[in-house]
């Protein structure tokens with residue numbers, strides 16, 4: 001009796017385990033064929049905006065000045081989709097053992113756009129995501145490396161580092177580095193990576209609350225505008 005029960009449990013577990021690759025294949029199919037129709041941001045256009053801002057400012061422009069210039073151009077290019085730059089809306093983010101600070105410019109179910117960086121500098125794991133991630137350097141530099149690399153990839157202001165879906169790297173940003181980060185894909189699947197270290201490491205629930213609140217407001221705002 002017990003043995004039969006155990007066997008039927010095992011068969012059921014095996015059935016669900018077999019379903020996982022099928023579900024992933026289905027999600028991949030939607031990712032490639034359907035999600036892009038929901039995107040409003042264009043990674044190439046973002047890089048042009050960043051380069052224009054850097055070129056229009058003096059060589060010793062600060063990270064804040066570059067972010068303000070990029071932000072103004074973004075609001076012009078994507079009216080209604082870019083939130084205001086409120087200095088109180090910066091939040092710490094701990095993920096992949098790296099710590100930085102971010103401000104959310106846009107969030108929806110398929111895209112997010114943030115400024116991300118660190119006054120102090122940071123290093124860690126990029127995470128591996130069900131989204132393409134475009135990291136355009138504004139100030140400072142980013143080093144990144146695949147598991148088989150012996151020398152880092154190096155990204156300087158105006159360069160765009162694409163971390164494609166499913167790829168993972170180690171990365172480092174020296175002090176004062178800031179970037180414009182666009183993620184396009186299944187955004188809700190990225191949120192655990194961005195938030196779990198509150199429970200495993202920082203216990204900074206005030207930051208978690210602020211992050212969830214600001215992200216939630218943006219996603220709902222996007223949905224109300226008909227943007228998935």
Ligand SMILES: *[C@@H]1O[C@H](CO)[C@@H](O)[C@H](O)[C@H]1NC(C)=O
Nearest residue numbers: 146147148149150151167168
């Ligand atoms: C490292 O691995 C990637 C695939 O993951 C491959 O495309 C690349 O050529 C490899 N690089 C070196 C230096 O072996």
